[in-house]
Amino acid sequence: MSQTRRKFINTILGIGGLGSLGAILYPLVSYLIPPKITEAKVNSVKAGKADKFKDNSYKIIKFGREPVILIKTVNGNFKALSATCTHLQCIVQYRKDLKEIWCACHNGLYDLNGKNISGPPPRPLKQYDVKIVKDEIIITR
Amino acid sequence: MKKLFFLLSIFLLLLSTVFYAQEKTIQDKNGQNECLNCHKSDENLPDDFKSYDVHITAGLTCADCHGGDPTSDDEDIAMSKKNGFVGVPSRKDIPQFCGRCHSDFKFMKNYRPEVETDQVKQYYTSIHGIQLKKGDKNVAVCTSCHTAHSILPPKDPRSSVYALNVPATCNKCHGDKKLMDKYNLPSDIYKKYVNSVHGIDLLKNKDVTGAPACNDCHGNHGATPPGVSSIVNVCGTCHVNNYNYFKASKMGKDWEGDNDYHGCVTCHNNHDIKKPNDSFVGVGDDALCSDCHDKGDKGYEEAKKIHQELTNLSTLYDSAKVKLIKVKQLGMDDISIGFMLKDAHQAMIKARTTVHTFSSAKVAELTVPGIKIANNAIKKADEEISDYHTRRYGLGAATIAILILIIGLYLKLKGLNKPEA
Numbered sequence: 131m132s133q134t135r136r137k138f139i140n141t142i143l144g145i146g147g148l149g150s151l152g153a154i155l156y157p158l159v160s161y162l163i164p165p166k167i168t169e170a171k172v173n174s175v176k177a178g179k180a181d182k183f184k185d186n187s188y189k190i191i192k193f194g195r196e197p198v199i200l201i202k203t204v205n206g207n208f209k210a211l212s213a214t215c216t217h218l219q220c221i222v223q224y225r226k227d228l229k230e231i232w233c234a235c236h237n238g239l240y241d242l243n244g245k246n247i248s249g250p251p252p253r254p255l256k257q258y259d260v261k262i263v264k265d266e267i268i269i270t271r
Numbered sequence: 272m273k274k275l276f277f278l279l280s281i282f283l284l285l286l287s288t289v290f291y292a293q294e295k296t297i298q299d300k301n302g303q304n305e306c307l308n309c310h311k312s313d314e315n316l317p318d319d320f321k322s323y324d325v326h327i328t329a330g331l332t333c334a335d336c337h338g339g340d341p342t343s344d345d346e347d348i349a350m351s352k353k354n355g356f357v358g359v360p361s362r363k364d365i366p367q368f369c370g371r372c373h374s375d376f377k378f379m380k381n382y383r384p385e386v387e388t389d390q391v392k393q394y395y396t397s398i399h400g401i402q403l404k405k406g407d408k409n410v411a412v413c414t415s416c417h418t419a420h421s422i423l424p425p426k427d428p429r430s431s432v433y434a435l436n437v438p439a440t441c442n443k444c445h446g447d448k449k450l451m452d453k454y455n456l457p458s459d460i461y462k463k464y465v466n467s468v469h470g471i472d473l474l475k476n477k478d479v480t481g482a483p484a485c486n487d488c489h490g491n492h493g494a495t496p497p498g499v500s501s502i503v504n505v506c507g508t509c510h511v512n513n514y515n516y517f518k519a520s521k522m523g524k525d526w527e528g529d530n531d532y533h534g535c536v537t538c539h540n541n542h543d544i545k546k547p548n549d550s551f552v553g554v555g556d557d558a559l560c561s562d563c564h565d566k567g568d569k570g571y572e573e574a575k576k577i578h579q580e581l582t583n584l585s586t587l588y589d590s591a592k593v594k595l596i597k598v599k600q601l602g603m604d605d606i607s608i609g610f611m612l613k614d615a616h617q618a619m620i621k622a623r624t625t626v627h628t629f630s631s632a633k634v635a636e637l638t639v640p641g642i643k644i645a646n647n648a649i650k651k652a653d654e655e656i657s658d659y660h661t662r663r664y665g666l667g668a669a670t671i672a673i674l675i676l677i678i679g680l681y682l683k684l685k686g687l688n689k690p691e692a
C-alpha cells in the first residue's frame with residue numbers, strides 16, 4: 131500500500147471516527163443533562179412541600195399542558211382542580227376573601243369542589259386528586 | 272256577655288274547620304281516590320293526565336283540587352255540590368284555584384317547604400295576570416305553563432317548566448301568530464332565540480345551569496318584559512363585568528333614563544343575540560358603533576382605536592397559535608409556548624370585555640401586555656423551529672460522518688487483505 135493511499139485512508143478513518151463519536155456522544159450527553167422541559171403527557175406532578183404552603187392560598191401548577199389550581203383551604207385541606215375556566219378558557223384564581231374560585235374574565239364563580247355557582251361558566255371544573263407523601267404534595271389525574 | 276260568648280263560639284268553630292280542612296288533606300294522602308278508579312275504568316281521564324304528576328305522587332287525590340267526596344264510588348255523592356265538588360274551574364279562576372294551596376304557606380310546608388307561596392300575587396303583577404283580571408281569556412294561567420295533570424317540579428327534565436323545555440312551553444302561545452297579532456306582539460321570538468348565543472347554549476349544549484331560558488330574563492310568575500331601565504340590570508345578573516364597565520362609562524350614564532337607547536339591547540338585540548366578534552366594534556361595515564357615530568366625532572375615533580387594539584392582539588395571537596401548532600407537529604417543546612398563549616388569550620378575552628368602558632386607553636391596558644406575551648411566544652416558537660432544523664442538520668452531518676467512517680474502514684480492510692507487492 132502506497133504511503134499516500136495509507137495516509138488518505140487514515141484521514142478518512144479519523145474524520146469518520148471523530149464524527150461518529152460525536153454523533154454517539156451528543157445524544158448521550160443530552161440524555162444525561164436534559165433541557166428543562168415539562169413532560170407533555172403526565173399523570174402526576176409534585177407541587178412542593180405541604181408545610182410551606184400557607185392556609186387560604188393557592189398556586190397555579192403546570193400539569194403537562196394543563197394549568198391546575200392547587201388550593202390550601204382555611205382548614206388546611208388541599209384541593210386541585212383544572213384552572214381553565216369552562217366559559218372562555220381564562221385561568222381561574224382563588225379568592226381568599228370569598229373562599230371560592232373566581233374567573234376574572236367575566237366574574238365566573240366556582241365553589242371549592244369546582245361547581246359553577248355564578249356567572250357565565252357553563253360547566254364545573256374538573257377535580258384532580260391531591261396526596262401528601264412525606265410532606266410532598268402530589269397531584270394526580 | 273252572651274254576645275261575646277256567641278262570637279267566641281263562632282270563632283272557635285271557624286278555627287276548627289280550618290284545622291279540619293288542613294288535617295283532611297293530609298289524611299287524604301293515604302286515603303281512597305275513587306275518582307281515579309272510575310275515571311280510569313271509564314277511560315275518561317284528562318288528556319294530559321300522567322300518573323307521575325307531582326300531586327298524585329305526593330298522595331293528593333283528585334278531590335283535593337276538584338272537591339267532592341273521593342271515598343264514594345257513587346257518582347252522585349262523589350260529585351255532589353254538597354260535598355264541595357267544583358269540577359273544572361273556569362279559566363279566570365285558575366290562579367285562585369291553585370292558590371288555595373300554593374299561597375298557603377302552612378299547607379305547602381307539609382309538602383315542599385322550599386317553594387315560595389307568593390306565586391299568585393306575583394302572577395297578578397304580570398301582564399298575563401293583569402290581562403286575566405281584565406277578563407282576557409287568552410292569556411296564560413297556571414295550567415298553560417305547568418299543565419293541569421302532568422305537573423312536575425321545575426328541576427325534573429320531564430317537566431314543562433324544566434329549563435330546557437321552557438322556551439318551547441312559552442312558544443306554545445308566543446309562537447302562535449294569530450294569537451300574538453291580537454296583541455301586536457311578534458311570534459318569531461322562539462325562532463330568534465333558538466339561533467341566539469343563549470339559545471344555542473341552552474338547547475344545543477344543554478347548559479341548564481348557565482344559559483338563560485325565557486324566565487331568567489322575564490321572570491316566571493310575574494312575567495313582564497324587562498323595563499327599559501332594568502335591561503342593563505337583567506343582563507348584568509350574569510354579565511357582571513360588562514355591567515360594571517358599562518354602568519361606570521359615560522355612555523352608560525348618558526343612556527340612563529327615558530331615551531331611545533335601551534342599554535345592552537341597543538347593540539346586542541334581545542332574543543337574537545349573536546356571539547360577538549371584534550368586528551362589532553369599530554367603524555367597519557359590521558360595526559355597531561357606526562350606527563350612531565359619524566366620521567369626525569369623538570366616539571367614531573375611539574371606536575376605531577378600540578378596534579385597532581383588539582385586532583392587533585388577536586392577529587398576533589392567531590399567528591402565535593399557528594406557530595404553536597407547527598412546533599407541536601415538529602415534536603418540539605410546545606408546553607411553555609402553550610402557557611404563554613393562555614396568558615395572551617386571557618388578555619384578549621379581558622380586553623374584549625373592557626370594550627364596554629368605551630375607552631381605547633382602558634382596552635390598551637390589556638392589549639399591550641397581551642401583545643408582548645404573544646410576541647414572546649412567537650419568538651420562543653421560532654427558536655424551537657430553528658432548533659428542530661439544527662437537529663436535522665446535525666443528523667445529516669452524523670450520517671455523513673458514519674458513512675465516511677464506513678468507507679474508510681472498507682478501504683482499510685481492503686488494503687490489509689491485499690498481499691504485499
Ligand code: FES
Binds near residue numbers: 216217219234238250
Ligand atoms: S372566561 Fe371565565 S367567566 Fe368567562
